[in-house]
Amino acid sequence: MTESDAHEDSTESTTADHPRKRPLWREILILVVVALVLSVVIQNFVGRIFLIPSESMEPTLHGCTGCTGDKIFVDRISYRFGDPQPGDVVVFKGPESWNDEYQSIRSDNSVVRALQGLGSIVGLVPPDENDLVKRVIAVGGQTVQCLSEEEGLRVNDKPLTEPYIDNRIPGNGTSCQGRYFGPVTVPDGNLWVMGDNRAHSKDSRFHLDDERSGTVPIDNVIGKVQLIVLPFSRWGTVGSFDPQ
Structure with a gap:
């Protein structure tokens, strides 16, 4: 073996034992792309x-x-295996007829607006849509009402049990917590939704004149509220209680 051959063997051995490292910028780029894909x-x-x-x-x-607004975790898996049920707290995209008071959260600057759009794809910026949170009271085929001669909300002519309503809040102690309505039969594939703060919630009752009589298509449901994650003082699960 010549001296030149020995040198070449040594170089090959060193290269094999110590593979060339990727540049730092490339490592960072890979991590960013992986993080964005996982986020999506x-x-x-x-x-x-x-x-x-x-x-x-x-x-x-x-x-x-x-007060400090709660931050909630909304599960998007549950309703892949079944539909929302009475008592579930859900987040849904407001139907078009519910958007009369909605104001876009996007900037007037076209460049910033484009960046916000990209940010919403990966979850860094909220989507520009009227996302609402309410409780399911009745589902397709059920009839819901609250009439002046009745003591409270009824589904299929039976009174509901609603421990999640705080009657100490002004207006919530009245029989219908704000307004009388019905009877309304919920179309199949739709939901009748109401806020727990009945006297201060613009829910299905306020949209009776639209094409679905105030109900929300199940297809508009984003997911089921499972947890309060912030503030830490209120951390905990958000349970479903079937009022029927």
């Missing part, structure tokens, strides 16, 4: 976090004026 998969198929912006679900979910 989780947000669209597993679940996502939503902020409660209003008081319509008090006291179950906090969003009152002057």
